Amino acid sequence: MSDLLATIQKRMARSVKEYDMIHPGDRVLLAVSGGKDSMTMARVFPLLRRGLGIDFEFAALHVRSDFAQSVDLSAMKGFLDDWGVPWEIIEVGVQKRLKPGQKMNCYWCSTQRRTELLKYARAKGYNKIALGHHMDDILETFLMNMMLKGELSTMMPVLPYEQYPQTVIRPMSLLSEEEIIAFADWSGIRKYACTCGYDTQSRRRDVRRVLDTMEEEFGRDVKRKMFQAMGNPVLSYLPVPQKNPAG
Numbered sequence: 285m286s287d288l289l290a291t292i293q294k295r296m297a298r299s300v301k302e303y304d305m306i307h308p309g310d311r312v313l314l315a316v317s318g319g320k321d322s323m324t325m326a327r328v329f330p331l332l333r334r335g336l337g338i339d340f341e342f343a344a345l346h347v348r349s350d351f352a353q354s355v356d357l358s359a360m361k362g363f364l365d366d367w368g369v370p371w372e373i374i375e376v377g378v379q380k381r382l383k384p385g386q387k388m389n390c391y392w393c394s395t396q397r398r399t400e401l402l403k404y405a406r407a408k409g410y411n412k413i414a415l416g417h418h419m420d421d422i423l424e425t426f427l428m429n430m431m432l433k434g435e436l437s438t439m440m441p442v443l444p445y446e447q448y449p450q451t452v453i454r455p456m457s458l459l460s461e462e463e464i465i466a467f468a469d470w471s472g473i474r475k476y477a478c479t480c481g482y483d484t485q486s487r488r489r490d491v492r493r494v495l496d497t498m499e500e501e502f503g504r505d506v507k508r509k510m511f512q513a514m515g516n517p518v519l520s521y522l523p524v525p526q527k528n529p530a531g
């Protein structure tokens with residue numbers, strides 16, 4: 285096995301253990317866009333199950349919408365078959381759901397997809413939905429929420445739905461995008477993987493640039509340190525206003 289694949293598997297196994305993501309008997313639905321992140325996740329899942337020694341089931345679902353059809357489906361199916369990942373593709377018309385005057389944007393589109401993933405998981409009895417977000421996505425969201433919403437919050441590695449028995453998991457939480465790109469390049473996934481090309485998330489791009497600059501200034505470890513800091517809040521040294529101030 286290549287060193288790259290071994291590193292990815294190791295970090296995914298650590299995420300699963302550290303955040304207690306997968307339990308015996310779980311049925312995990314891998315949300316696969318055809319992009320480098322979720323394809324890397326799918327590549328590692330069969331190895332992960334063997335390595336962890338946990339008895340769980342998994343299968344991949346690709347939601348094909350009438351709006352973003354840039355993925356090479358036959359290449360995606362070929363990869364998944366080679367890796368021993370069962371898959372299904374569902375077709376969904378999202379454009380007609382836009383209200384008059386409403387414009388397509390990344391947030392809206394991903395909400396539609398999330399709804400479809402949840403609907404499918406509920407119908408087919410999957411209790412976990414695995415998304416391909418990685419450490420950089422989580423850090424970017426953290427900085428965006430801090431700078432634009434004034435709160436300390438981010439995407440959670442494990443997030444149960446409030447009204448349903450399904451839970452979203454992010455098994456790539458401890459992987460950097462750099463590691464995923466290196467693996468996706470080496471394995472040939474990246475050559476074919478494409479994204480929708482409708483990237484309107486300019487704020488996220490700006491934040492990514494800020495993080496890159498920080499990395500240049502403070503060294504390669506800075507992103508991991510910041511990620512670590514999110515899980516290590518020292519509340520007694522944070523200026524949290526008192527609920528019932530004396531006097």
Ligand SMILES: Nc1ncnc2c1ncn2[C@@H]1O[C@H](COP(=O)(O)OP(=O)(O)OP(=O)(O)O)[C@@H](O)[C@H]1O
Nearest residue numbers: 315316317319320321322323345346347415416417
């Ligand atoms: N069409 C889709 N069908 C199923 N799952 C999807 C689809 N698009 C996105 N997802 C899931 O949502 C996650 C986040 O989507 P996003 O569009 O932000 O992709 P990304 O960060 O570019 O990742 P990727 O490289 O996997 O496309 C993906 O990693 C994947 O798990």
